[in-house]
Amino acid sequence: MPLTIPSVFPPGSDPLMKFASRRSVVHSTKGIVACTQPLAAKCGIEILDAGGNCADAAVAVAAGLNITEPASTGIGGDVFCLFYDAATKRVSAMNGSGRAGGKCTLETIRKSLGLADGADKGAKIDMTSVHAVTVPGAAAGWCDAVERFGSGKVTLEQILQPAIELGEKGFPVSELVTHYWAKAEPTIRAASPNFREMLKTDPRAPDGVRAPRPGEIMKNTTLAKTFRTLAAEGKKGFYTGRIAEELVKVVRDLGGHLELDDLAHHLEMGSEAVDPISLKFRGQGVAEALKDNILKGDGDGKDLDLGLELWEHPPNGQGIVALMALGIIQELESAGTIPTFTAADFNTPAYLHVIVEALRIAFADASWWVTDPNVETVPSAGLIAPGYLRERAKLFDPTRATDKPLLHGQPSPALQSSDTVYFACSDSQGNAISFINSNYGGFGTCIIPAGCGFTLQNRGANFSLDPQHPNVLAPRKRPYHTIIPAAVTNLHDGSLHSVYGVMGGFMQPQGHVQTLLGQVVGGLSPQQALDAPRVCIGAGMPDEGEVMDRTVYVEEGMSAETIQGLRDLGHNVEVLTEQERGMFGRGQIIRWSVDPIEDMGIWSAGSDMRGDGAAYPQ
Numbered sequence: 001m002p003l004t005i006p007s008v009f010p011p012g013s014d015p016l017m018k019f020a021s022r023r024s025v026v027h028s029t030k031g032i033v034a035c036t037q038p039l040a041a042k043c044g045i046e047i048l049d050a051g052g053n054c055a056d057a058a059v060a061v062a063a064g065l066n067i068t069e070p071a072s073t074g075i076g077g078d079v080f081c082l083f084y085d086a087a088t089k090r091v092s093a094m095n096g097s098g099r100a101g102g103k104c105t106l107e108t109i110r111k112s113l114g115l116a117d118g119a120d121k122g123a124k125i126d127m128t129s130v131h132a133v134t135v136p137g138a139a140a141g142w143c144d145a146v147e148r149f150g151s152g153k154v155t156l157e158q159i160l161q162p163a164i165e166l167g168e169k170g171f172p173v174s175e176l177v178t179h180y181w182a183k184a185e186p187t188i189r190a191a192s193p194n195f196r197e198m199l200k201t202d203p204r205a206p207d208g209v210r211a212p213r214p215g216e217i218m219k220n221t222t223l224a225k226t227f228r229t230l231a232a233e234g235k236k237g238f239y240t241g242r243i244a245e246e247l248v249k250v251v252r253d254l255g256g257h258l259e260l261d262d263l264a265h266h267l268e269m270g271s272e273a274v275d276p277i278s279l280k281f282r283g284q285g286v287a288e289a290l291k292d293n294i295l296k297g298d299g300d301g302k303d304l305d306l307g308l309e310l311w312e313h314p315p316n317g318q319g320i321v322a323l324m325a326l327g328i329i330q331e332l333e334s335a336g337t338i339p340t341f342t343a344a345d346f347n348t349p350a351y352l353h354v355i356v357e358a359l360r361i362a363f364a365d366a367s368w369w370v371t372d373p374n375v376e377t378v379p380s381a382g383l384i385a386p387g388y389l390r391e392r393a394k395l396f397d398p399t400r401a402t403d404k405p406l407l408h409g410q411p412s413p414a415l416q417s418s419d420t421v422y423f424a425c426s427d428s429q430g431n432a433i434s435f436i437n438s439n440y441g442g443f444g445t446c447i448i449p450a451g452c453g454f455t456l457q458n459r460g461a462n463f464s465l466d467p468q469h470p471n472v473l474a475p476r477k478r479p480y481h482t483i484i485p486a487a488v489t490n491l492h493d494g495s496l497h498s499v500y501g502v503m504g505g506f507m508q509p510q511g512h513v514q515t516l517l518g519q520v521v522g523g524l525s526p527q528q529a530l531d532a533p534r535v536c537i538g539a540g541m542p543d544e545g546e547v548m549d550r551t552v553y554v555e556e557g558m559s560a561e562t563i564q565g566l567r568d569l570g571h572n573v574e575v576l577t578e579q580e581r582g583m584f585g586r587g588q589i590i591r592w593s594v595d596p597i598e599d600m601g602i603w604s605a606g607s608d609m610r611g612d613g614a615a616y617p618q
Contacts, residue, residue: 020557021531021609029618032603033061034588035423036072036611039171040064043162044425047154048618054425055083055149056159058435059142063163063227065421066454067220068171069612070198071180072441072503073421075226075238077439077457078134079141080313082276082487083149083501086430089494091487093276095146096141098134098266099372099476101258106473108257110465125461125473127441130193130256132458134248134479135266138437139230139238146273149433157231164231167224167453170217174612179579184443185445186457191446192250197453198221198443198585223453239267243314246449254447265476277314279323279384280491282307286520290490309493310516312484315370315378319484321509322364324518327389329354332396346522349565350398352535355517356552356571357396359510359537360406365392368408371471372478378470380440396412401552401570417475422485422501422508424590426603428618432590434485434499441505484508485572488516496592498526502608504585507536511585526589527606533557534584555584586611 026032030053033044044057052060058081066074079096109131115123125132146156173181189195189207199209200218212218213519221302229237237243251258288307294427310326312319332338338354345351369378381389395406426432462480464475471480482505490496502511511534518529533555554563556577568572576583586608593602605615 005399010051010120014510021527022529023527023606023609023614025525025527026605026607026615026617027598028603029428030426030618031057031427032590032615032617033057033423033425034590034605034613034615035061035064035065036421036586036608037068037174038612038613038616039068039166041613041616043166045616045618046162047159048427050154050158051151052154052159053149053151053429054427054431054433056151056154057425057427058423058433060159060162061423061425062138062142062435062437063160064166065437067163067166067223067421068174068423069177070220070455071177071184072439072442073437073477074439074444074454075138075142076136076444076454077437078137078339078459078481078483079145079435079437080317080481080483080485081145081436082311082313082434082485084432084487084489084496084499086496089240089489091276091489092149093274093313094145094271094293095274095313095316096137096144096271097135097316097459097478097479097481099262100134100473101262102265102475103257103259103603104131104473104475106465106467109473112255112257115465123465124461125465127461128445129189129458129461130251130254130445130447132445132461133251133256133258133447133456134460135258135262136457137266137271140235140266143230143235143273148273153548156234159228164224164227167220167227170219170238172213173218174216176612177215178212178214180442184446185211188443188446192448192455194250194448194450197448197451198455220453224453226452226454235267239263243449243452246452250447250449251456274314276311277320277323277380277384278309278311279327280307280309281326281330281493282491282519283333283340284517285342289520290492296387308497308520309489309491311487311489314373314380316372316478317481317484318366318370318506318509319486319512320370320380321359321362321366322486322512323357323384324365324389324392325358325509325513327384327386328358328361328393328396331386331390331393332381334359335390335393337393337396337398341521343521343523345535346518346524347386347532347562349562349569351521352562352566353398353401353569353571354396355513356535356537357402359513360402361392361395362509363506363537365408369470370480370481375474375477376470388534399569403570422503422586422588424499424501424588424605426499426590426592430496430601432487432496432499432592434487434501436483436501436503437486438483438503440482482508484512498589498591500589502585502587504583506538507585510534510536511587515587515589525606526591526604530587530589530606530608538581553583555581581610584610588615590615
C-alpha cells in the first residue's frame with residue numbers, strides 16, 4: 001500500500017549549513033505553532049495543551065501577535081485562513097476581510113481627496129489617509145474561525161486570556177518589532193489624537209511617551225480591555241457599543257465616512273465561507289520525487305495521480321498570482337521551453353528568470369482582475385485554466401527579460417465561473433490551519449480609536465480611483481487584498497503535504513512560489529526553503545500596464561554569479577541588505593509526514609530567520 005511521504009528530508013540531502021541560517025527543522029508528534037513572536041506562540045501552545053485544536057490556537061496566536069507585534073497586525077485589520085480537516089481531507093477557506101463604508105462612493109472619496117473634477121485617474125488613496133480605513137474584519141474573523149473550525153472544548157474567553165495577560169502585565173519587546181515601532185513613531189503621533197495608547201510611557205520622552213526599545217517592558221491595557229469585551233460579548237462587543245462608537249468617532253473626526261451602520265452590517269454578514277481555489281502541479285520532477293518517497297518500492301505508481309495541489313484563498317485575495325505563476329511554469333516545461341530543473345539549478349539565473357517572468361505575467365492579470373467577486377465578475381477559473389495559462393506562457397522569452405509593459409489578458413467568458421503576520425498551527429488530530437492577519441502597511445493608518453489600544457488598517461489604499469477599473473472603490477466593497485494563506489495536499493490521496501505562507505504585501509505570492517519550488521526542485525527541507533535567499537519583483541501596488549516597478553530585488557546571500565547572470569538576461573537587479581531585507585517577507589511552513597516503521601504522524605516545521613520567532617512544538 002502506498003504511504004504518505006515518510007520524511008521532509010529528500011534522500012541524500014544535507015539538512016545542515018545549506019544557507020546562512022543555522023536553524024534545524026522542528027518536529028512534533030502533537031502540534032506545532034510557527035510564528036514570528038515566541039510569546040504569541042506560547043499563547044497558542046497553551047490552548048493546544050488545554051484541549052483546543054489548531055483553529056483555537058490560531059486565534060490565541062493572532063491575539064498574542066496583536067499585543068507583541070502591533071507594527072504588523074491587529075484586531076483593527078483583516079484575516080483570511082485555510083483549514084485542513086484531517087478527518088475529511090478537505091480544505092476550507094474563510095474570508096474575514098472588511099468592506100468600504102456605505103457612504104464611501106467614488107465621488108465622495110475623490111471629492112474628499114480634492115479630485116472632484118474627475119481628472120487624475122491614476123491617483124491613489126494614501127496609506128496614511130483616513131479614507132484608507134475599511135471596516136476591520138479581524139474581530140469577526142477570530143470569532144467565526146473558532147465557531148466554524150474550533151474544537152468546541154475551549155471558550156473564546158480561554159482563547160484570548162493569554163494575550164490579555166500579556167497586555168495587562170506587559171511583555172519584553174523583541175528587536176525587529178522595536179525597529180519598526182521606532183520607524184512608525186512619527187506617523188503614529190501625527191495620525192491620531194490617541195497616539196499615547198501605542199507608545200511606552202517615559203517621563204523623560206517628548207509628551208511623556210516614545211516607542212519601546214529592545215527588551216523593554218511594554219503594556220497595552222486598553223487593547224487587553226478590548227479583548228475582554230470580545231471574550232465576554234463575542235463579535236457583537238466589537239461591532240456595536242463602546243468600541244464601535246470610538247472607532248467611528250475617530251474616523252469621522254479626521255474627515256472619514258465610516259458609520260455605525262457599516263460595523264453593524266459587517267456583524268450581520270460575518271466572515272464569508274468561500275471555496276478555495278487550487279492548481280494541480282505535476283511539473284518540475286515532483287511526480288518522480290513523490291513516487292520515490294510514497295511507494296518505497298511498493299508498486300510502480302502507474303495507477304496513482306502523483307503531484308501536489310496548491311490551495312489558495314480566492315479573490316479578493318491575490319493567491320491566484322501564485323497559482324498562475326506555477327501554472328505558467330508548468331506549461332513552459334510541458335512545451336519544452338524550459339527544462340525540468342534539478343537541485344543543482346536552484347537559484348541559478350535561468351531558474352530565477354523563469355520565476356520572475358512568470359510572476360510578472362501573473363501580476364499583470366491580478367492587478368486588473370482581483371477585486372471583490374461579490375460586486376464584480378472575477379474570472380478565477382478562467383485565469384488558472386490550462387489553456388489560458390498556455391497562451392499567457394507564450395509571453396515568456398527564455399533568453400531575455402521582458403522590456404515592455406505587460407497588459408492583462410482576457411480569459412474566455414466560458415471559463416469565468418504591506419506588513420502582515422502569517423502563522424501556521426497544527427494539532428495532534430492531524431488538522432492544520434494556515435492563518436494570516438494584517439493591518440496592511442505597518443501599523444496601518446496609525447489611527448487609534450480612543451481607549452481601544454489598536455490601530456485601524458489602511459487596506460482601502462488598494463482601491464482604484466479609476467471608474468473603469470474592476471477594483472474601483474464602491475460602497476460596501478472589498479478591495480484587492482495582499483494577504484494569502486496557502487495549503488498543499490497530495491494529489492494521490494488528498495492527504496496534507498503542508499500549510500505555509502510568506503507575509504509581506506506583494507511579496508506574498510512570490511514567496512509562495514519560491515518556497516514551494518525550493519522544496520520541490522531544490523530538495524530543501526521546510527527550514528532550508530525559508531532560509532534560501534529570495535527575489536522580489538517590485539515593491540508596490542501593480543498599475544495597469546506596469547507590474548510594480550521594473551526592478552528585480554535580490555536578497556544578500558545570492559551568489560555573485562546569479563546576480564550577474566540575471567543582469568546578463570536584461571534584468572535590472574538591485575541587491576538588498578540588512579533591514580532592507582524586510583521586503584522579502586517572513587514565512588512559516590509546517591509539513592506532515594508519517595514514519596513508515598512506527599506508522600506515526602509527524603509535524604515538521606520551519607520558521608523564517610528574518611523574523612523574531614520560530615517553530616514551537618507542543
